[in-house]
Amino acid sequence: xxxxxxxxxxxxxxxxxxxxxxxxxxxxxxxxxxxxxxxxxxxxxxxxxxxxxxxxxxxxxxxxxxxxxxxxxxxxxxxxxxxxxxxxxxxxxxxxxxxxxxxxxxxxxxxxxxxxxxxxxxxxxxxxxxxxxxxxxxxxxxxxxxxxxxxxxxxxxxxxxxxxxxxxxxxxxxxxxxxxxxxxxxxxxxxxxxxxxxxxxxxxxxxxxxxxx
Amino acid sequence: xxxxxxxxxxxxxxxxxxxxxxxxxxxxxxxxxxxxxxxxxxxxxxxxxxxxxxxxxxxxxxxxxxxxxxxxxxxxxxxxxxxxxxxxxxxxxxxxxxxxxxxxxxxxxxxxxxxxxxxxxxxxxxxxxxxxxxxxxxxxxxxxxxxxxxxxxxxxxxxxxxxxxxxxxxxxxxxxxxxxxxxxxxxxxxxxxxxxxxxxxxxxxxxxxxxxxxxxxxxxxxxxxxxxxxxxxxxxxxxxxxxxxxxxxxxxxxxxxxxxxxxxxxxxxxxxxxxxxxxxxxxxxxxxxxxxxxxxxxxxxxxxxxxxxxxxxxxxxxxxxxxxxxxxxxxxxxxxxxxxxxxxxxxxxxxxxxxxxxxxxxxxxxxxxxxxxxxxxxxxxxxxxxxxxx
Ligand SMILES: [Zn+2]
Numbered sequence: 232x233x234x235x236x237x238x239x240x241x242x243x244x245x246x247x248x249x250x251x252x253x254x255x256x257x258x259x260x261x262x263x264x265x266x267x268x269x270x271x272x273x274x275x276x277x278x279x280x281x282x283x284x285x286x287x288x289x290x291x292x293x294x295x296x297x298x299x300x301x302x303x304x305x306x307x308x309x310x311x312x313x314x315x316x317x318x319x320x321x322x323x324x325x326x327x328x329x330x331x332x333x334x335x336x337x338x339x340x341x342x343x344x345x346x347x348x349x350x351x352x353x354x355x356x357x358x359x360x361x362x363x364x365x366x367x368x369x370x371x372x373x374x375x376x377x378x379x380x381x382x383x384x385x386x387x388x389x390x391x392x393x394x395x396x397x398x399x400x401x402x403x404x405x406x407x408x409x410x411x412x413x414x415x416x417x418x419x420x421x422x423x424x425x426x427x428x429x430x431x432x433x434x435x436x437x438x439x440x441x442x443x444x
Numbered sequence: 445x446x447x448x449x450x451x452x453x454x455x456x457x458x459x460x461x462x463x464x465x466x467x468x469x470x471x472x473x474x475x476x477x478x479x480x481x482x483x484x485x486x487x488x489x490x491x492x493x494x495x496x497x498x499x500x501x502x503x504x505x506x507x508x509x510x511x512x513x514x515x516x517x518x519x520x521x522x523x524x525x526x527x528x529x530x531x532x533x534x535x536x537x538x539x540x541x542x543x544x545x546x547x548x549x550x551x552x553x554x555x556x557x558x559x560x561x562x563x564x565x566x567x568x569x570x571x572x573x574x575x576x577x578x579x580x581x582x583x584x585x586x587x588x589x590x591x592x593x594x595x596x597x598x599x600x601x602x603x604x605x606x607x608x609x610x611x612x613x614x615x616x617x618x619x620x621x622x623x624x625x626x627x628x629x630x631x632x633x634x635x636x637x638x639x640x641x642x643x644x645x646x647x648x649x650x651x652x653x654x655x656x657x658x659x660x661x662x663x664x665x666x667x668x669x670x671x672x673x674x675x676x677x678x679x680x681x682x683x684x685x686x687x688x689x690x691x692x693x694x695x696x697x698x699x700x701x702x703x704x705x706x707x708x709x710x711x712x713x714x715x716x717x718x719x720x721x722x723x724x725x726x727x728x729x730x731x732x733x734x735x736x737x738x739x740x741x742x743x744x745x746x747x748x749x750x751x752x753x754x755x756x757x758x759x760x761x762x763x764x765x766x767x768x769x770x771x772x773x774x775x776x777x778x779x780x781x782x783x784x785x786x787x788x789x790x791x792x793x794x795x796x797x798x799x800x801x802x803x804x805x806x807x808x809x810x811x812x813x814x815x816x817x818x819x820x821x822x823x824x825x826x827x828x829x830x831x832x833x834x
Contacts, residue, residue, distance in 0.1 A: 233456070233483065233797050233800070233802040233803075233804075234802050234803070234804040235483070235802060236457075236479065236483065239458065239459060239460055239479075239625060239626055240459050240460065240467075240475035240476075240479075241459040241460030241461075241462055241465055241467065241472070241475070241626075241660075241661070242462075242465060242466040242467060243460065243462035243463065243464065243465060243466075243628075243629060244462070244463075244464040244465065244466050245464075248466075254466055259505055261505060265578075267578050267579065269579055273579050273580075277579075297694075297697065298697075299577075299580055299694065299696075301694075305692055305694065324598065324696075324699075325594045325595070325597045325598035325601065325700065326594070326597060327590060327593030327594050327596075327597055327647050327648055327649070327650075328593075328645070328647065328648035329587060329589070329590060329593070329646075329647040329648075330644075330645055330646060330647065330648075331569075331587045331589060331646055331647060332585070332587065333570055333573055333585055333586065333587055334566050334567055334569070334570040335566070335567035335569040335570065335587070336566070336567075341648075342585070344584070344586075344590045344593075344594060344647075345594070346594055346598075346696045346700075355697060355698070355699060356696075356697055357696040357697060358580065358696050359580070359581050359584065359590075359594075359696050360584065361584060369645060369648060373648070378597070378598075378601045395583060396579065396580050396581075396583050396584065397583050397584070
């Protein structure tokens with residue numbers, strides 16, 4: 232606002248202006264529904280989740296194994312060429328502690344959204360999910376959750392899986408919390424060891440990966 | 445970069461920032477646009493084209509909101525376009541205004557930004573959830589604040605910055621906002637670090653006083669060619685550089701501690717402006733501050749300091765109004781309010797007023813010849829930068 236302008240427009244309303252009928256409003260209630268087809272990459276990804284597996288895609292251009300998988304590489308702008316199974320373990324890249332619901336209302340019990348870098352994918356390949364088994368209060372969560380901490384997926388029972396991201400209930404701290412090296416979390420070899428894709432530095436440290444699809 | 449015209453900003457207008465305005469979006473646009481034209485000494489018929497910035501249609505429940513607002517923004521029977529990159533839109537609109545004039549197509553362009561967030565019930569935050577991936581993220585029960593909290597924590601972890609230091613951004617901007625006549629009621633104030641950190645935890649590490657509010661408001665600027673500027677004003681403020689840049693929507697595959705896209709946008713603007721050392725050559729900054737940490741994040745992306753150094757500049761008082769590099773002297777989004785697109789254009793207007801010496805109580809202490817306004821938006825994805833100079 233310039234010093235040369237003294238009068239500035241705008242009529243701020245208070246709740247009582249509406250409540251007491253001094254200002255009129257018109258309401259519209261919309262019900263919007265959508266059904267999204269999951270596409271080539273995520274269809275395969277979700278089918279694998281039903282089997283308790285996580286798949287990435289390999290790009291020969293940049294030699295990345297990317298998760299979430301995509302049929303094209305946005306760096307190289309060329310098709311990715313191969314499915315690569317990655318681990319259901321990883322590291323916490325960052326996390327938060329949420330006291331708000333989708334509509335900005337408060338939730339009594341906090342949830343813990345996090346970005347988890349999956350073992351077996353290229354470095355920095357994270358997905359967003361929730362952490363669980365980490366406490367119910369902010370203090371406890373902050374004491375137990377550390378960036379870099381190894382975590383593992385906790386899956387729904389196979390019969391309840393729907394081919395959705397929620398087939399993973401949450402990620403929980405690995406039991407051996409002293410583990411500091413990738414692969415030290417005890418997941419090593421849990422999934423197919425026949426590595427079919429070329430390795431990216433650091434991606435096979437946990438001993439998994441390689442299930443070509 | 446070759447272009448036909450030098451471009452000047454010659455007027456700016458702003459409505460009050462309000463939690464809920466009685467005015468419709470069209471009415472807000474009209475007030476801000478008229479004020480900007482009056483300030484420039486121009487008449488509506490002088491305007492050859494109009495640029496509009498306004499954020500998601502879903503806030504208003506009005507489809508093609510740009511067209512809906514056009515009459516209020518002076519767009520009747522004129523070349524008219526809408527710029528939309530989420531929170532980056534307000535500064536992006538000024539960039540569009542620049543190339544409308546720089547191209548030689550137009551001599552006088554009106555740029556209007558509007559947001560009316562209060563219409564969306566129960567809270568406009570819910571309207572933002574559609575920004576998340578519908579397959580991988582929305583089923584987790586997302587809230588807009590999550591991505592910011594995740595990014596803030598990543599920044600804190602990488603640079604070992606305590607929450608208390610970041611809270612100093614809220615302290616500074618909310619205090620600066622006390623001098624802004626358009627500031628939203630209840631938003632600026634004198635707060636201590638303890639009050640900021642101790643306010644209600646929204647999504648840790650973000651507390652209520654580290655988030656900007658929802659706001660209804662409009663802003664406008666008038667941009668003209670050198671030909672027109674020479675005729676109508678002795679004090680044009682020139683557009684020295686513009687830049688914009690977009691990063692990947694695969695945000696969980698990026699390291700959120702540093703906004704590379706802001707750096708690329710800044711480099712583009714600096715190259716055009718002939719700025720080789722932004723730390724010495726930029727005198728005043730309106731960095732985008734919807735969240736407290738964002739101001740620091742953006743100062744680093746704008747190359748105004750090293751990575752991880754912004755918190756130290758803040759602690760030393762460098763970014764205060766009387767500091768060597770004042771940041772958000774307006775009070776910013778944390779101190780004035782955050783009508784998404786209009787907040788970005790408010791920042792351009794603030795730099796305009798600072799460079800003209802018209803900012804009154806908000807005027808920074810040091811002499812200013814070059815200023816920068818920046819906004820950010822989409823899915824932690826877009827950087828938009830305008831460098832102005834006299
Ligand atoms: Zn590639």
